[in-house]
Amino acid sequence: MAELRIADHAHSVRMDDQVIVADMRSGRYLGLDDVGARVWDLIGEGATRARIVERLSAEYDVAGEVLERDVQRLLQDLLRRRLVECAS
Numbered sequence: 001m002a003e004l005r006i007a008d009h010a011h012s013v014r015m016d017d018q019v020i021v022a023d024m025r026s027g028r029y030l031g032l033d034d035v036g037a038r039v040w041d042l043i044g045e046g047a048t049r050a051r052i053v054e055r056l057s058a059e060y061d062v063a064g065e066v067l068e069r070d071v072q073r074l075l076q077d078l079l080r081r082r083l084v085e086c087a088s
Contacts, residue, residue, distance in 0.1 A: 003048050003087040004075065010083040012040060021083055030081065035060065039074055043084055049075060 006012075009024045019037035021030045032040055035056065042052045053071050057064060078084040 003046070004043050004079075004084045005046070005087040006040075006044055007083055007085050023081065023083060028081075030083065035070075036074055039071060043078075046087075 010021055011024055012019050012021045014037065017034040017037065019032045019040050021032065021040065023029075038056065038059070039052055042055060047055065049071065052075075053064075053068055056062070056071065057067055060067070062070075075084070
């Protein structure tokens with residue numbers, strides 16, 4: 001998967017340990033739990049998928065295969081919703 005970036009029309013706000021992402025084009029919102037919020041932050045920092053998995057594995061006690069799968073699913077969902085896009 002190519003490097004990702006947060007789409008220009010996606011705006012987020014942190015609420016406690018969650019992030020609420022608003023798609024300003026569609027008016028839809030997406031809530032991310034603490035791990036999803038951490039992934040969102042790492043995307044905002046320009047982290048690659050591999051770097052996201054690396055950082056999360058250092059921060060959370062989760063099996064590597066599970067983490068890889070869950071990160072991949074979240075990234076695919078964010079891409080499908082067009083909240084993130086491939087960086088050029």
